[in-house]
Amino acid sequence: MFRNGPLPGSSAGYTDAMEENSRDHVVMRIVDRLAARYPEAPRPQVEVIVEEEYDTLDGGRIRTYIPTLVEHSARDRIYREFTSQRHDR
Numbered sequence: 252m253f254r255n256g257p258l259p260g261s262s263a264g265y266t267d268a269m270e271e272n273s274r275d276h277v278v279m280r281i282v283d284r285l286a287a288r289y290p291e292a293p294r295p296q297v298e299v300i301v302e303e304e305y306d307t308l309d310g311g312r313i314r315t316y317i318p319t320l321v322e323h324s325a326r327d328r329i330y331r332e333f334t335s336q337r338h339d340r
Contacts, residue, residue: 292333301325
């Protein structure tokens with residue numbers, strides 16, 4: 252029979268926790284860079300954008316480029332949202 256979840260004594264739960272810590276670390280590094288680059292963007296909103304972009308790309312098989320792709324996508328969204336507000340004033 253098949254089971255849901257890790258087998259007793261396996262390290263699958265440990266691996267999941269490591270991946271989550273890695274994700275959080277990557278997200279926070281990107282948030283820090285983008286918040287510094289776009290000080291007019293509220294940091295909580297930058298965090299939401301970065302997390303959304305990460306979640307969009309997280310299902311891919313090749314994970315090497317996820318941080319770079321997330322940062323580029325988030326940067327483009329922040330630029331569009333906050334530079335247009337600057338010009339509207």
